[in-house]
Amino acid sequence: MKIFPAIDIEDGHCVRLKQGKIEDLTVYGDDPVKMAQKWEKEGAKQLHVVDxxxxxxxxxxxKEIIGKMAKAISIPIEVGGGIRTEQAIKEYLDLGVYRVIIGSKAVASPYFAIRAAKEYGADHVAVSIDAKGDEVATHGWVGGSSRKVMTFAETLLTHGVNTLIYTDISRDGMLVGPNFDMMAKLQALDGIHLIASGGVSGAEDLRKLARMGVYGAITGKALYEGKVSMREIVEIGE
Incomplete structure (x- = not known):
């Protein structure tokens, strides 16, 4: 299983939110480039970055900061946050980002994500499924939609998108463990490369996800708060 240390960037700082709420923000560093270099030096094999x-x-x-991050390290970066045009996808890939993550735009138009996966390669395009209950959320998690998690995932997988990042918003940044029940349902879908996000509380959560056979897992607050170490991440991940 691939484990992605998370770097969330707000106003040029490395931060973490609780349940996606911008008013509930903790700053963990002033230099995202140095943070990326730190995690690479300590053994990270890939990074998850959110604008x-x-x-x-x-x-x-x-975008400029993320471009500097991509040049400063040699490991792959996946990037999400406000990627809603084909131009934005191309710009990030041209900057050296390995994978772009489409969220709100994919909810509004699954065809946009499907076409991007065909144009740039399925390995280089992921769709973020951020959920409140079984409903997919949009626009920084403050908006709702009529789409349901499982039917949305099935639509994307059927038409060529293979990497899906699932986040249970209620658990994100709360250190209460991921939504393993929903992870299991998604993991059972044919052809999925599932990346688990939201709620990881420590190494045992990562080990459980690895035993489930998921493609990847993102850890943010647990890493920054010392609930899981990079040594454990290197040991569990690949």
Whole structure:
């Protein structure tokens, strides 16, 4: 299983939110580039980066910083947050980002994500399924939609998207463990590369996800708060 240390960027800082709420923010560093270099030096094999300003505003304010991160390290970076145009996808890939993550735009138009996966390769495009209950959320998690998690996932997988990142918003940043029941349902779908996100509380959660056979897992607050170490991440992941 691939384990992705998370770097969330807001106003140029490395931060973590609780349940996606911008007003419930903790700052963990002032230099995302140095943070990326730190995790690589300690053994990370890949990173998960979110432009929170982009997620809430859709303007890609931190694109320059993310480009510097991609150049400063040799491990793959996946990036999400406000990627809602084909131009944005291309710009990130041209900056050296390995995989772009489409969220709100894919909810509004699954065809957009499906076409992007065909155009740029399924390994380089993921769709983020951020859920409140069984309903998919949008626009920095503050908006709702009529789409249900399982039917949305099935639509994407049937048409060529293979990497899905599932987050239970109620658990994100809460250190209460992922939504293993929903992970199991998604993991049973044919052809899925499932990345688990939200709620990881320590190494045992990561071990359980690995035993389930999921493709990847993201850890943010647990890593920054010392609930899981990079040594354990290297030991569990690949």
């Amino acid at each position: 929170l300003d982009g997620a809430f505003k859709g303007n890609g304010e931190n």
